[in-house]
Amino acid sequence: MSGNFAAATTPRSLARSLAIALAGSLLLTASAKVSVPFYPVPMTMQTMALLVLGFTLGPRLAAAAVAAYLLQGAAGLPVFADTPAKGIGLAYMMGPTGGFLLGFLASAWLAGVFAERGWTRSLWQAIPASLVAQAVVFVPGLLWLGAVIGFDRPILALGLYPFVIGGIVKSVLAAAIAVALVRTRTR
Secondary structure, three states: OOOOHHHOOOHHHHHHHHHHHHHHHHHHHHHHOOEEOOOOOOEEOHHHHHHHHHHHHOHHHHHHHHHHHHHHHHOOOOOOOOOOOOOOHHHHHOOOOHHHHHHHHHHHHHHHHHHHOOOOOOHHHHHHHHHHHHHHOHHHHHHHHHHHHOOOOOHHHHHOHHHHHHHHHHHHHHHHHHHHHHHHHOO
């Protein structure tokens, strides 16, 4: 079921694509609010949901779901982790986590590209694809974090190292879910 948002040419297919993107954004919101006790920091399930969306919806529709999520957050809806307690809207997005949120777009898109190329047919392909798609979040995230708090601060210790173990766990889970879904569809 690889999604093709650009191919939505009829009003009915456009409406269906928009509904799927909205549902995906709601999944991201719910996953942002789930905090799992973990070492060394608690983890939300956002990136796992993000990867599953990419693997199941394809690059365009998954990116549309993330864009809808980001637009909801920019509009002031408390869709992000730790909102509204830590702020809402553009003020929250311009803070230390803004780059990671931007990285969500690239991550979902890349996971979708991997799925279109068949990387979710086997766990041995899906896990590396998931790890790479997850890692993409950190590129703009760490650059933005450094710009916000200063590159003289321990950027990697603050924005990467505490999240590596949880990221690996979520990547493996997302890969397993994607492979299970592909196998279910091909039966």
